[in-house]
Amino acid sequence: MTTMLSDAEFDELCEQTWDTGQLIREAHRAMARTPPLVRLWANPADPAQGLLLRGIAADSSSGKFPFKKNRAGTGTLKLRGDHFLARWLMTIPNNPAAKKNVVISVDHMGGRIRWSGLLKHWRFTKDKDGIRFLEATFVDDLQFLSYLLAPPNPALPLGLFQFPRVFTLLGPTIWAASMTIWLNLWRFQGNWWNLPDDPFDFSQWTEAHNMNTWQVIIKAPTFFNDPSLPTLLAARMDPIDKVIEDAIDDAQVVIRYRRIFTVDGEVSGVPGVNNPRNGVLELSLHDRSGYYEDTGTGTTGTVLDGFKRSIAQFASGFIETVDVFVSDDQTLTPPEYYLKKWFGVVPSHPWIVLRDSEWSNIEASDLSWGPAGPVQIVVGGQNEFADSAIELAIQAAGNMIGYFFLGGFSSAGDMAATVIMPLLRGTVLAWNNFKSGARAINLGWVHLMEMYQSGANNAWTISAVMAIRTGMLATADESASKMRMSAGAPYYPGLHMLTGDRVAHSIEGMTDSITTDPLFVNQIEEMNLAWDAEQDAPHDYEITAGTGKALMTQAERSSRLMSKAMATLQNIGVSLV
Structure with missing residues (x-):
């Protein structure tokens, strides 16, 4: 049963709602007007303490900190030469006891948004007026994914045995990417087949599998609770960011990071990490686009x-x-x-x-x-399965002919295969091509025709289909x-x-x-x-x-794919994906 309000009560309720809204808007304006909170953190001698606050750069001369989607950004902080934090930064190189890595955090909107990263370098300069400044450059914490490799098997020792040749993982994008990251965080920080940072510190051996001691952790959904686009990840000692790059791009998934400062009362969202060290880096992946959701x-x-x-x-x-x-x-x-x-x-x-x-x-x-760009994408260049079948057929036929017609000479097929195969290798079923009729009709009679997309050595494989899709998306x-x-x-x-x-x-x-x-x-x-x-x-x-990728020229696109091509060259041998 609903209660009807009188006109006076309704007017009073509207006025209260308006006043509440005004208070919220004023709070937002106050947060937006408040300058960013810039803090520098030092690594302590005892890792168990976590990061130690060195100071607040409340009076910096300038700063620039970009938040980039799925890419590490470079931030700069400019301080006067006589600033106490500038003086401290300049003492680090010649101080044997000082830990060299410095962490910066930049909070805004009441700490709801945070930029953090490691010091890359600093420059001490003097301008035309004779005023000295120190300009410190930092790279944000997404760079940790660039400096973590994905070996074929994270559970086996790198220098002793790695089977299978290629790491593969099939599943929803967020779960698969998160699992790939976690396996290698566990491999490196859990000291599984690795020595700890200080082998003579017994506690680093005993606490290796305790995620509360890790410097990087990741929050991930379960396999069945992840509605993101299915994908297939493959790697052979490639950097993690390159392994997951195409998959998260395709699924329009975004990587988020945040350093958890327990000294501010913050807590981790990773299950089992109840007492992390101050300044632990927490990674997570999110589908913020909704492009592939059932509701659109x-x-x-x-x-x-x-x-x-x-x-x-x-x-x-x-x-x-x-x-x-x-x-x-x-x-x-x-x-x-x-x-x-x-x-x-x-x-x-x-x-x-x-x-x-x-x-x-x-x-x-x-x-x-x-x-959009060209209407046809071509991939491949070889087909190891077809080449192996042809070589086997030549060897079998030649050996049989030699055995029955050349007095029992059973190596004729091997000799023939050695001579013939260099001419046939990479000629049979070696290429895939896909032409988009819809794109051709949409562009009109005059349109670019085709382009070669790298990323798939073997034609007619799963990676060939993925490379074609990558080429279509890159030229959309x-x-x-x-x-x-x-x-x-x-x-x-x-x-x-x-x-x-x-x-x-x-x-x-x-x-x-x-x-x-x-x-x-x-x-x-x-x-x-x-x-x-x-x-x-x-x-x-x-x-x-x-992104505006469609505005890139072919030369720019080739340059962007160079790092991926170099990584692909490492995958020598038979690869099923």
């Missing part, structure tokens, strides 16, 4: 009509995807948007539209778009938007949106009427937090949404 997500729209939701479905042998538009059934409206103190973006129903207008906090914007039409936002309402980076979240962006002036301006919906690729006291520039964010 916003992919396009207009300023007047809002988002149009679509469901991604596979076509053409799991190589291409098509967007099937669905009705915007409000019964699917996520309940999170009605919860108190809940902030963020539900992937299935994005809500943030960054409008380029004189009333918004977007100070500058840039939008780029490029059509894409838009990229870039905007500079002041730290103000209504959307606060770090509170309402993070890297990987799906947001929309409109550009004023694209059409004659502002109500028909199209919405470009992309994932946030980078959020750059920067400030410069010398130029009297307060802290604000520069946000980049969308």
Whole structure:
């Protein structure tokens, strides 16, 4: 039974709701106006203590710290030469007792968003006015995945025996990538077949399998609770970031990291890690796009009509995807948007539209778009299975002919195979090609024809299909938007949106009427937090949404794939994937 409110009671309730909203908005404005909290942490002599706070750089001259999606960013902090933290940093090289690695943490929006990383180098300079500065460069903590290898078998000793030749793992993307990372964190930090950092410290032997002592941990879902896109991971002593790069890109999964500072009362979200050391690095993977969810997500729209939701479905042998538009059934409206103190973006129903207008906090914007590339992708170059079958057939036929017609000479087939096979190797079933008829029709009569995609040595294998899909995605039409936002309402980076979240962006002036301006919906690729006291520039964010890969030339694309090609050359021998 519902109780009807009188007009006076209803007015009072509305006024209370308005006042509560005003308090929340003022709290958000206060968090946004508060300068970032920059802290430097030192490694202690006793690892059990965790990181030790060395100082707060509250009066830095400038700083720039980019949050990049699935890529390690490089941040810079500029301090006066006489700053106590600058003096400390300059003493480290000549201090034998000092631990050389320095950790930085940059907190904003009340600590809801945090950038952290290791010192790469510092420079001590003097400007034209004779003022000395120290500029320290840091690389964020995603770099740990670049310096962790994936051997064929993490459970076996590297220098003694590694079977099978290639590490493979099939499963949902988030679970598979997380399991690959955890296995190798366990291999390295658990001292399984490895010596501890200090072999003479007995506690490092006995506590090796206690994750509370690890410097890097990972939070992951169970196999059956992971709805992300299935994938196949393969590695043979490759860096972890390269192993999972294509899979998480394809599934539109984002890697998040956060150092847990127990001195601030923070706790770990990893089960079993109840008493971690201060400053432990916690990794996690999230599907923030909702692109492959059953309920779909916003992919396009207009300023007047809002988002149009679509469901991604596979076509053409799991190589291409098509967007099937669905009705915007409000019964699917996520309940999170009605919860108190809940902030963020539900992937299935994005809500943030960054409008380029004189009333918004977007100070500058840039939008780029490029059509798709070639319509056909070619992969392969060899087929070890076909070559082996042909060589076996030549040997068998030649040996039989030699035995019956050459007086029992049974090596004729081996000799023939030695002469003939160099001419036939890599000629039979050695290539795969896929042509997208839909792309050709969409581009028109004049279109680029084909390109070779590296990443699959053997044709007609699983890796060949994955390489074709990679080539199609890399040359798909894409838009990229870039905007500079002041730290103000209504959307606060770090509170309402993070890297990987799906947001929309409109550009004023694209059409004659502002109500028909199209919405470009992309994932946030980078959020750059920067400030410069010398130029009297307060802290604000520069946000980049969308990748714009389609704008790359073939030379740029080849350069980007060079590191992956070099890693592929290590996989010499028979590879089933």
